Amino acid sequence: MPISRKDLTGASSPEALVKRILQAEPELTVPVPIQDLCERLGILRIEDLSTDEFEGGLVTDAKRSEGTIQAKRGGELRRRFTIAHELGHFLMAHHVPDQPGQFLCKSSDLLRVTAKDGDRRQRMEVEANRFAGLVLMPPHLLRAAMSAFREPDLQHVLALARDFAVGKEVAARAYVQYHPERIAIVVAGNGRVQRCYRSLSFPDIICAVGSPVPTRSRYHSSSHRPNIASDIAACSPDLWIDVKRDLRAPFLYEQVYLQQNGFAMILLRLEPVPEESADERRQEEGWRYRFHSGRR
Ligand SMILES: [Zn+2]
Known part of the structure; x- marks a missing residue:
């Protein structure tokens, strides 16, 4: 049974939502079919956004009965992240746009990973980004992909970006977090x-x-x-x-x-700093003693 909004009832954080999505879609493979997920979760259309000022948008109502996602034309990987970010705003009912019914997000919003204390708008953007990162790079699939890697290496980041169809920076964020x-x-x-x-x-x-x-x-x-x-x-x-x-x-x-x-x-x-051997420690203590006591 494909996922529907009913599967998400009661989930409000990015982590809880993605957990439910993965429970309802256990066969999900990468690259995650983000447009299909949008369709099953109440997004009617994905339109091009024709403004340079914003990277993405979402038209919806307070009840989130349905929504239209808008994404700037351009690189496919960037657009996938924008769509996932807007789906995050749509599924988190506590996200309230500046203008009723219309979220508009700048490229700086899509990069935000921390929010100032008490800044509700920034916090929403951070949550939408966390949702996008988790849904495009589901933790169990990311761990499985990373289990083949040993020593840290940027080649792995490039491989993750390619396999999960995300931007290099999105892959880099996940890589440092899971390594x-x-x-x-x-x-x-x-x-x-x-x-x-x-x-x-x-x-x-x-x-x-x-x-x-x-x-x-x-x-x-x-x-x-x-x-x-x-x-x-x-x-x-x-x-x-x-x-x-x-x-x-x-x-x-x-x-x-x-x-x-x-x-x-x-x-x-x-x-990590290598552990001092007992000999080295005695030697250093000896130097310290001579230094303090003025003996050479
Ligand atoms: Zn946003």
């Missing part, structure tokens, strides 16, 4: 940091959004070939993260993927 290692992906545009996605255990990245990619990063190496992920190589950890002077520096590795249009992804992988 067991401490990794981050920095998205750069024209030499500047645009966005950073990190696993929960990866420390804060010290390069602010809008700042130039650090000059000592491998990003600036002249050996990159467009659309091919570079080798993975060690870099100085203080390029990207705060390294405490009195602690051993962790090992940080970089891998770079450049496109001709100025877009780049930089994968950062952090390796």
Whole structure:
């Protein structure tokens, strides 16, 4: 039995909705047929949106009896994400548009992953994006795809983007979230940091959004070939993260993927500081003692 709105009764968060969708559609394969899902869930039409200001829209009523999704013409992968995002607004009844009956979303809304405290509009966009990410890359199918991967590698992000038919950045967000290692992906545009996605255990990245990619990063190496992920190589950890002077520096590795249009992804992988051996510890304590007592 194909899914219907009845299967979603009582579910209101992106996670609960996607869980119900996957329960009702256990045979779902990738790329997820997002337009078919829309049709089964009450979307009557998907129309082109003919404005440069907005990326997507949704025309519906407060009861969500039915809806029309609008998506800007352009790249197919981008359009799939926009449609999934608008379906999210449609299925979350607590999402209330600025103008009655009409949601309009900008491209910056479709990239939003965090919301300011108390900003209801931003929170709705974050939820719609979370829904879109989950429905286009269902967790069980993503885990199955990732089980074949070992060491972190941007090639995997490219493979996920291709297989799930999502943009590279959407795949990158999911990849850092599901990978067991401490990794981050920095998205750069024209030499500047645009966005950073990190696993929960990866420390804060010290390069602010809008700042130039650090000059000592491998990003600036002249050996990159467009659309091919570079080798993975060690870099100085203080390029990207705060390294405490009195602690051993962790090992940080970089891998770079450049496109001709100025877009780049930089994968950062952090390796834990190796445990000190008992001998090393005794030696350091000895030095500390000599230093404090003035003996040399
Ligand atoms: Zn939106």
